[in-house]
Structures are given as structure tokens and as C-alpha cells.
Amino acid sequence: MSMTADVFEKSDVLAEFNPPQSARKMITIEDLSLVFETNDGPVNALSHIDLAIEEGGFVSFIGPSGCGKTTLLRVIADLERPTSGTILVDGTSPEDARLNRLYGYVFQAPALFPWRTIASNCKVPLEIFGLSKELQQQKTDKYLELVGLQDFHNKFPWQLSGGMQQRASIARALSFEPQLLLMDEPFGALDEITRDHLNLELLKIWHETGKTVVFVTHSIPEAVLLSTHIVVMSPRPGRIAKIIKSPLAKKRTLADRESPEFVAVMQEVREALANDHRID
Amino acid sequence: MKRLTHPLSIDSLKNSQPAALLLVLIALTILWYLAAFWLNSDLLIKGYERRGMTWDVSRLISDAYSMKRPLLPTPDQIGYELYKSIFETKISSKRSLVYHSGITLSSTLLGFLLGAFLGIVLAIGIVHSRTLERSLMPWVITSQTIPILAIAPMIIVVLGAMNFTGILPKAIISMYLSFFPVTIGMVKGLRAPDTLHMELLATYSASPEQTFRKLRWPSAMPYLFASLKIAIAASLVGAIVGELPTGAQGGLGSRLLSGSYYGQTIQIWSALVVAAILGSVLVALVGYFEKRVNRRMGITG
Structure with a gap:
């Protein structure tokens, strides 16, 4: 029964995230809803979302397609506007957070510019932010090395594999050293071997940089391996079914996936998904 | 084996x-x-x-x-005429096709540069402002429904009255024909970036000007060169048409006109062949620049 102590129902979560000695909250969402107006009538993409994400956390959104996990991430990134409710990102509105270049966003696809080399792609945000040439070079060198692409500076994206391209896009998101990393199924299109490898790299980067990571995935093992908190979501209307705090230690390896704790968390997530699965 | x-x-x-x-x-x-x-x-x-x-x-x-x-005329008659008027005639002579080609080429190139510039400027305006799109686009399209043969003499006469003579009036006609494909191509090209790349730049809160330089302009390159190839050929046509109604002293158009006055079909056909060669060379030249730009942008072949 030790599991239950670490698992919080939705209502308990805000309290859990608010202990007296709590770390600063990076994202606070209260009663947030988003309705898309379509030709077939309104679609409730997000319904009454309450969520708090503390600084330094690694939070995954998991759920079937249509559950609004990507939409929620896009709301945090100010790529979508909520219909109602409040959201604060680092104490400001998502728009201000975006204008202050608070977060780096990693899309499902690498979204590299095909006419630029890998190094030059990493410099896009740095050029936009007006960093000096030396600083641009310095950051590019540092983060391409961090993702293991130090030998590919002058290659064009099409000369790299899908996994390497996605690593380059992560280096690009890290290059301007944002406090917050928003990742939308970044490894969804990759094979399992590459995905495992990149998961470990991401954990390493998270440890080294202490960033807050919000991560969208539809892979249960991936969510459990990476996260400090797993937000299980359900569709129609898109909502939070359960928030699970991982009992696993911060340092993790692929071998941890065999451990009983890991398997228990997997089971927990699976049950949360199944309980809320309705056939409309 | x-x-x-x-x-x-x-x-x-x-x-x-x-x-x-x-x-x-x-x-x-x-x-x-x-x-x-x-x-x-x-x-x-x-x-x-x-x-x-x-x-x-x-x-x-x-x-x-x-x-x-x-x-x-037969190909050998045209060939002989070409040989005579290119190699056996002094370049400065009015019988030399090189002389006439030079005149046509200068207004073609000036008109092409003006047209490409105007076309790009219009496209930038149209892409960035709905008001400009609504107010300009109908005129851009209407402009091309008027036969150039009808409007060319008026342009020459009006500019002549304002003391603009020489290559400028002809270049204006070339510009009139060549800006259109550039505008249409570049409106499409500057809108070519996919949503993903646009959103990426939005996450960096890039300004419209930065978005233009970093994303819209490079994305538009294939469209730019496709439309420049059409534009330079249209520009040549414009220059020749511009030489027809004025009784111009030189240029391939005036060769065509004087040929038809005197029933010199061989002369007409030679001028036509030279115009065709000139057109191919100009289009190939644009193609050459396209290749160079492609190589810099990492596109091979």
C-alpha cells in the first residue's frame, strides 16, 4: 500500500503542489476550458483543467488522441488561447511568457529549416534574440555537443536521420537556455531503440540543467520513465482524469523499467486510462 | 561480363x-x-x-x-542571313543583328530588373496586409487582361511627351509584362512556409521583419526563380513589342517591322530566330543563378 501514499487524486494535487517549503510554481492553471468552434458545432477541447507544475519538475501529459494533451501544451505556449479560466506561466500570462522567450518548444516534427545547416538551424533563435556572433557560436557548440551532434555542424538536415534531426531540434530549443521546455511528442515518430536512447539523453539534460519540462506523449513506459508527475487525460471533453506522482528516484536508467515500482506506476497509469475510457 | x-x-x-x-x-x-x-x-x-x-x-x-x-524561307536561307548579319557586318552597323540585339537586350534587362523589383515589392505588401491584397490584387490581374499591343503605343507616346525617350519607355513596357508573374509567384512563395515553421518563429516571438528574412524569403526561392524565368521571357517580348509601334531606330522589333514593310521575310525570320536564341539564353541565365542559390541552400541537383 505504499503506492497510494504517493498517488494523489485530482483534488489533492493542488495541495500536494503547495507544501509550505514548496518549490516555486512554474505553471498554474485554474478552471481552464477551451472550446473550438467548428462547422459541426463546438468541440470541448479542454474542460475545467486545474493543474500546478512546480519549477524543476518533469511533467508528462498522457492520454488517447483527442484528449487535449497537445492543446493544453499549446495553451501554455500561447499558441492557443483558452476560452475561459486562468493560466499563469512563471507568474505572467502565456503571451508575456512567450514574448519574454521563457520557453523552448520542441514539436512532433523536427521543424528544421532545410536550407540551413544543423549549426545554422540552432542559431535561428539566437539570431532572433540578437546575441553576438561569438555567443551564438558558443551556445551552438555547447548544445550540439550535449545532444551528441558535435560532428554534424555543417550537415544539412536531409543528410541526418530522423532521430538526429530531432536531437538537433532539441539543441535548438536548449540553445537560448529557457527555464521551461515544452515538448510535444518529440520522439513519437522514432523507432523504439532511438527513442530509448533519446529518453536517456533527455533525462541527462534535465538533470544537468534543472529545467522544468512539460512533455506530451502517448507512450506509458516513456511517461513513467521520464516524469516526476504523470497527468492522465481523457477525451470528449478533454480533461484531467488523474495526476500521478512518481515514487521513482530522480536518477533513472532503462533497467529501472524492470523494477516493481516502475511496473506498479505503469499499472497505475494504465488503470487511470482504462477507468476513464468511455465509448461514446 | x-x-x-x-x-x-x-x-x-x-x-x-x-x-x-x-x-x-x-x-x-x-x-x-x-x-x-x-x-x-x-x-x-x-x-x-x-x-x-x-x-x-x-x-x-x-x-x-x-x-x-x-x-x-528555308532554314539554310535564314542561316546564311544570320551569318551575314552577325559575322560579316560591323557590330556598329544598322544591318548587324548584334547591334539590334544589343538594343533590345538593354531594355529587356532594365525592364526585367524594374519588373522583378516591382513584383517582389507588391507581393510583400500583399502578403503582409489584407487591405493591400484586396485593393491591389484586382488591379494586378486587370493589368494583364489589356492587350499589350494596345497599351504599348500609349505608353511610348505619353512618356515621349514627358521627354522620356530611348530605352526607358520600352523598359516600362517590359516591366509591365514581367512584374505580373513575379507578383503572383512571390505571393504564393511568401505564403509557402508551413504552419509548423511559422509557429516555431512565434515561440521565439520573432517580428514580422525577422519572420520575413529568416523564413518567408528563403521559402519563396523556388517560386521566385520559376517566376523570374517567365518574367525574363515576357520582358523580352515586351521590349520587342515596345520597338514595333514607334518606328524605333533599332532593336529586333524594328528589324521585324522594317522586314514586314518591305516583304523581307528572310530578315523577319532571322530576327525571330535571334529573339528566340536570346530568350533561351536569358532563361538559362536565370537557371544558372537558381542553381547557385540552390547550392548555397543545400539543395543539390
């Missing part, structure tokens, strides 16, 4: 390409000679009958291919 190639493999295609080209060229030449005989012989037979001459087929054939003012 002998290497086997599939009849449809790239190798066999590559090997057969020059042969196919040659075959088409030979077929076209034969057709041309047949057409020249067919068109010219009518004229000749009427002439023989008027003068009460006796004639036979071999006489008709040799006459049909050596008329001074044939209805359709």
Missing part, C-alpha cells in the same frame, strides 16, 4: 537522349523544307503562268528554295 540494362533504365534513357533529340531536329527540318516548298510553289506557279513560262518540277523546286522574298 556485359552489363545488362533494362530498356527503361536511366542508363538507356541517358544514352538514347541525344539520338532522340537529333531525330526530332531532323524531322522538324524536313517538315520545314516541305512546308516551304508547299507555300512558296503556289506563288511561283502563278508567276510562271503570268509570264507564260514553261516550267517543270525540278525548276520549281530549285526556285522555291531560292526566292528573294519567299512566303516561308
Whole structure:
């Protein structure tokens, strides 16, 4: 029964995230809803979302397609506007957070510019932010090395594999050293071997940089391996079914996936998904 | 061991390409000679009958291919005329096709540069402002529905009254024809970036100007070169048309006009051939720049 102590129902979560000695909250969402107006009538993409994400956390959104996990991430990134409710990102509105270049966003696809080399792609945000040439070079060198692409500076994206391209896009998101990393199924299109490898790299980067990571995935093992908190979501209307705090230690390896704790968390997530699965 | 190639493999295609080209060229030449005989012989037979001459087929054939003012000159007659007016005439002479080509080329290039610039500026305006799109686009399209032959004399006369003579009025006509494909192509090209890339720049809160430089402009390159190729050919047509109504002193257009005044069909056809060669060279030149830009942007082949 030790599991239950670490698992919080939705209502308990805000309290859990608010202990007296709590770390600063990076994202606070209260009663947030988003309705898309379509030709077939309104679609409730997000319904009454309450969520708090503390600084330094690694939070995954998991759920079937249509559950609004990507939409929620896009709301945090100010790529979508909520219909109602409040959201604060680092104490400001998502728009201000975006204008202050608070977060780096990693899309499902690498979204590299095909006419630029890998190094030059990493410099896009740095050029936009007006960093000096030396600083641009310095950051590019540092983060391409961090993702293991130090030998590919002058290659064009099409000369790299899908996994390497996605690593380059992560280096690009890290290059301007944002406090917050928003990742939308970044490894969804990759094979399992590459995905495992990149998961470990991401954990390493998270440890080294202490960033807050919000991560969208539809892979249960991936969510459990990476996260400090797993937000299980359900569709129609898109909502939070359960928030699970991982009992696993911060340092993790692929071998941890065999451990009983890991398997228990997997089971927990699976049950949360199944309980809320309705056939409309 | 002998290497086997599939009849449809790239190798066999590559090997057969020059042969196919040659075959088409030979077929076209034969057709041309047949057409020249067919068109010219009518004229000749009427002439023989008027003068009460006796004639036979071999006489008709040799006459049909050596008329001074044939209805359709033969390739060898045009070739000889080209040789004479390019290599055996001083470049400064008014009989030199090089002289006339130079005049046409200068207004073509000026008109092309003006047209490309105008086309790009209009496209940038249209892409960034809905008001501009609504107010400009109908005019851009209307401008091209007016026959250039109708509007060219007016442009020349009006500019002439304002003391603009020489290559500028002709360049304006070239510009009039060449800005259009550039505007249409670049509106499409500047809107070519996919949503993902636009959103990426939004996450960096990039300004519209930064978005333009970093994303819209590079994305538009394939569209730019496709439309520049059309524009430079249209520009050449514009320059020639601009030389027609003015009784211009020089240029391929004036060669065409004086040729048609005096029934000098060989002269007309030579000027046409030179115009065609000039057009191909100009389009190839744009293609060359496209290749260079592509190489810099990491696109090979």
C-alpha cells in the first residue's frame, strides 16, 4: 500500500503542489476550458483543467488522441488561447511568457529549416534574440555537443536521420537556455531503440540543467520513465482524469523499467486510462 | 561480363537522349523544307503562268528554295542571313543583328530588373496586409487582361511627351509584362512556409521583419526563380513589342517591322530566330543563378 501514499487524486494535487517549503510554481492553471468552434458545432477541447507544475519538475501529459494533451501544451505556449479560466506561466500570462522567450518548444516534427545547416538551424533563435556572433557560436557548440551532434555542424538536415534531426531540434530549443521546455511528442515518430536512447539523453539534460519540462506523449513506459508527475487525460471533453506522482528516484536508467515500482506506476497509469475510457 | 540494362533504365534513357533529340531536329527540318516548298510553289506557279513560262518540277523546286522574298524561307536561307548579319557586318552597323540585339537586350534587362523589383515589392505588401491584397490584387490581374499591343503605343507616346525617350519607355513596357508573374509567384512563395515553421518563429516571438528574412524569403526561392524565368521571357517580348509601334531606330522589333514593310521575310525570320536564341539564353541565365542559390541552400541537383 505504499503506492497510494504517493498517488494523489485530482483534488489533492493542488495541495500536494503547495507544501509550505514548496518549490516555486512554474505553471498554474485554474478552471481552464477551451472550446473550438467548428462547422459541426463546438468541440470541448479542454474542460475545467486545474493543474500546478512546480519549477524543476518533469511533467508528462498522457492520454488517447483527442484528449487535449497537445492543446493544453499549446495553451501554455500561447499558441492557443483558452476560452475561459486562468493560466499563469512563471507568474505572467502565456503571451508575456512567450514574448519574454521563457520557453523552448520542441514539436512532433523536427521543424528544421532545410536550407540551413544543423549549426545554422540552432542559431535561428539566437539570431532572433540578437546575441553576438561569438555567443551564438558558443551556445551552438555547447548544445550540439550535449545532444551528441558535435560532428554534424555543417550537415544539412536531409543528410541526418530522423532521430538526429530531432536531437538537433532539441539543441535548438536548449540553445537560448529557457527555464521551461515544452515538448510535444518529440520522439513519437522514432523507432523504439532511438527513442530509448533519446529518453536517456533527455533525462541527462534535465538533470544537468534543472529545467522544468512539460512533455506530451502517448507512450506509458516513456511517461513513467521520464516524469516526476504523470497527468492522465481523457477525451470528449478533454480533461484531467488523474495526476500521478512518481515514487521513482530522480536518477533513472532503462533497467529501472524492470523494477516493481516502475511496473506498479505503469499499472497505475494504465488503470487511470482504462477507468476513464468511455465509448461514446 | 556485359552489363545488362533494362530498356527503361536511366542508363538507356541517358544514352538514347541525344539520338532522340537529333531525330526530332531532323524531322522538324524536313517538315520545314516541305512546308516551304508547299507555300512558296503556289506563288511561283502563278508567276510562271503570268509570264507564260514553261516550267517543270525540278525548276520549281530549285526556285522555291531560292526566292528573294519567299512566303516561308528555308532554314539554310535564314542561316546564311544570320551569318551575314552577325559575322560579316560591323557590330556598329544598322544591318548587324548584334547591334539590334544589343538594343533590345538593354531594355529587356532594365525592364526585367524594374519588373522583378516591382513584383517582389507588391507581393510583400500583399502578403503582409489584407487591405493591400484586396485593393491591389484586382488591379494586378486587370493589368494583364489589356492587350499589350494596345497599351504599348500609349505608353511610348505619353512618356515621349514627358521627354522620356530611348530605352526607358520600352523598359516600362517590359516591366509591365514581367512584374505580373513575379507578383503572383512571390505571393504564393511568401505564403509557402508551413504552419509548423511559422509557429516555431512565434515561440521565439520573432517580428514580422525577422519572420520575413529568416523564413518567408528563403521559402519563396523556388517560386521566385520559376517566376523570374517567365518574367525574363515576357520582358523580352515586351521590349520587342515596345520597338514595333514607334518606328524605333533599332532593336529586333524594328528589324521585324522594317522586314514586314518591305516583304523581307528572310530578315523577319532571322530576327525571330535571334529573339528566340536570346530568350533561351536569358532563361538559362536565370537557371544558372537558381542553381547557385540552390547550392548555397543545400539543395543539390
